[in-house]
Amino acid sequence: xxxxxxxxxxxxxxxxxxxxxxxxxxxxxxxxxxxxxxxxxxxxxxxxxxxxxxxxxxxxxxxxxxxxxxxxxxxxxxxxxxxxxxxxxxxxxxxxxxxxxxxxxxxxxxxxxxxxxxxxxxxxxxxxxxxxxxxxxxxxxxxxxxxxxxxxxxxxxxxxxxxxxxxxxxxxxxxxxxxxxxxxxxxxxxxxxxxxxxxxxxxxxxxxxxxxxxxxxxxxxxxxxxxxxxxxxxxxxxxxxxxxxxxxxxxxxxxxxxxxxxxxxxxxxxxxxxxxxxxxxxxxxxxxxxxxxxxxxxxxxxxxxxxxxxxxxxxxxxxxxxxxxxxxxxxxxxxxxxxxxxxxxxxxxxxxxxxxxxxxxxxxxxxxxxxxx
Amino acid sequence: xxxxxxxxxxxxxxxxxxxxxxxxxxxxxxxxxxxxxxxxxxxxxxxxxxxxxxxxxxxxxxxxxxxxxxxxxxxxxxxxxxxxxxxxxxxxxxxxxxxxxxxxxxxxxxxxxxxxxxxxxxxxxxxxxxxxxxx
Ligand SMILES: [Zn+2]
Numbered sequence: 001x002x003x004x005x006x007x008x009x010x011x012x013x014x015x016x017x018x019x020x021x022x023x024x025x026x027x028x029x030x031x032x033x034x035x036x037x038x039x040x041x042x043x044x045x046x047x048x049x050x051x052x053x054x055x056x057x058x059x060x061x062x063x064x065x066x067x068x069x070x071x072x073x074x075x076x077x078x079x080x081x082x083x084x085x086x087x088x089x090x091x092x093x094x095x096x097x098x099x100x101x102x103x104x105x106x107x108x109x110x111x112x113x114x115x116x117x118x119x120x121x122x123x124x125x126x127x128x129x130x131x132x133x134x135x136x137x138x139x140x141x142x143x144x145x146x147x148x149x150x151x152x153x154x155x156x157x158x159x160x161x162x163x164x165x166x167x168x169x170x171x172x173x174x175x176x177x178x179x180x181x182x183x184x185x186x187x188x189x190x191x192x193x194x195x196x197x198x199x200x201x202x203x204x205x206x207x208x209x210x211x212x213x214x215x216x217x218x219x220x221x222x223x224x225x226x227x228x229x230x231x232x233x234x235x236x237x238x239x240x241x242x243x244x245x246x247x248x249x250x251x252x253x254x255x256x257x258x259x260x261x262x263x264x265x266x267x268x269x270x271x272x273x274x275x276x277x278x279x280x281x282x283x284x285x286x287x288x289x290x291x292x293x294x295x296x297x298x299x300x301x302x303x304x305x306x307x308x309x310x311x312x313x314x315x316x317x318x319x320x321x322x323x324x325x326x327x328x329x330x331x332x333x334x335x336x337x338x339x340x341x342x343x344x345x346x347x348x349x350x351x352x353x354x355x356x357x358x359x360x361x362x363x364x365x366x367x368x369x370x371x372x373x
Numbered sequence: 374x375x376x377x378x379x380x381x382x383x384x385x386x387x388x389x390x391x392x393x394x395x396x397x398x399x400x401x402x403x404x405x406x407x408x409x410x411x412x413x414x415x416x417x418x419x420x421x422x423x424x425x426x427x428x429x430x431x432x433x434x435x436x437x438x439x440x441x442x443x444x445x446x447x448x449x450x451x452x453x454x455x456x457x458x459x460x461x462x463x464x465x466x467x468x469x470x471x472x473x474x475x476x477x478x479x480x481x482x483x484x485x486x487x488x489x490x491x492x493x494x495x496x497x498x499x500x501x502x503x504x505x506x507x508x
Contacts, residue, residue, distance in 0.1 A: 127474075129449060187449070
């Protein structure tokens with residue numbers, strides 16, 4: 001048995017402190033149900049990272065979805081990608097015919113500024129905030145391969161340009177290379193415009209058994225796992241080997257390789273995250289990520305656009321809702337519904353979400369999904 | 374299994390602060406950790422069994438010297454830490470990799486040597502580069 005996406009829905013992304021998780025959730029759920037053409041589901045696989053207990057049930061009751069199994073996942077940034085991967089397998093196994101996936105995050109009511117590090121974590125307690133985690137990735141990457149900070153900044157220019165075509169993006173304005181380089185330094189070498197913003201949003205998708213509907217999008221493959229120990233024995237930047245391992249499993253599951261993918265939505269929480277993801281996913285050899293950006297290969301109009309939605313850098317990063325936002329973009333692209341940011345002739349898309357924050361392992365969890373084909 | 378009960382008891386006190394611990398004695402710093410008795414895997418926090426081979430573990434002291442694996446300087450507000458503050462992963466000689474704070478705003482050069490010199494009042498490890506100042 002295979003599984004397909006019937007429909008997707010999202011709210012706008014941005015600082016919406018006046019809106020409750022239930023309000024955001026209802027909007028995403030109702031859009032997804034309408035897009036799917038269904039009014040009931042057999043189960044709900046939800047996700048939130050910072051949401052209060054019962055966040056999913058509060059939104060679901062208001063959207064008229066009750067008396068079904070509701071499971072809430074937490075897997076850091078990969079939370080709703082994890083829910084999607086598990087929903088796919090629940091459908092494939094025959095357990096359910098139709099599962100609603102849901103991601104809800106209301107971050108501006110939880111944090112004054114950036115996400116504060118977790119004090120029960122050894123590195124969080126030492127003050128290593130997430131921009132620092134990725135800055136250390138950039139530092140290690142530069143040591144191994146060399147890193148042109150202008151190429152890194154150009155990646156932000158690319159994604160913000162893509163985001164200018166995305167009416168739901170939090171930061172839908174283009175930025176110049178000079179502006180990216182001149183923006184405030186957050187964690188060397190990452191400047192402000194190379195860091196995603198916190199965001200309030202909800203996202204949803206309905207996954208079900210194939211029903212012969214042309215608008216449905218096939219889930220060709222997916223993989224999920226947590227990072228191995230990342231310690232004194234490791235030579236690679238944080239997360240790199242986990243992304244590579246999960247991607248390899250997803251390509252094998254789908255029977256499709258990275259060269260056959262028409263567009264990617266990857267985890268560009270920080271510019272360096274996209275750069276390392278493109279290498280780990282196999283778009284290029286290790287050390288080749290900057291050339292992909294500078295040559296235009298990964299820009300809209302290039303051979304394999306990466307983050308045509310604008311990515312997390314444009315859309316914002318409502319942690320538990322981000323994975324399904326990436327899935328929604330892939331679905332819109334494969335249906336030809338992506339408007340000004342449409343990748344011409346898109347047939348196959350890949351989504352990668354990387355969740356982190358726990359010291360000692362190569363990532364809390366990474367998910368790679370292949371859609372279409 | 375009384376031994377097991379003791380292990381759990383000692384763990385509960387050791388996990389209150391999750392950061393690596395260092396001991397300063399006579400001006401010299403050593404990093405206090407644990408090592409697997411079977412595979413020699415070094416660790417900065419106490420575990421019931423070695424995560425690599427499930428062997429038993431014992432207390433160990435590690436050299437404060439090592440090689441810089443990666444480095445940065447954070448320039449944003451982080452509770453309990455006044456920006457800017459530089460940090461580095463330090464790969465201790467024959468020991469674990471630890472996250473340290475370093476002096477000033479300039480991140481230590483990756484691949485260079487550094488040594489843990491002190492512990493802040495709040496409990497963070499502080500390291501200094503061993504390179505000569507370039508003239
Ligand atoms: Zn061992």
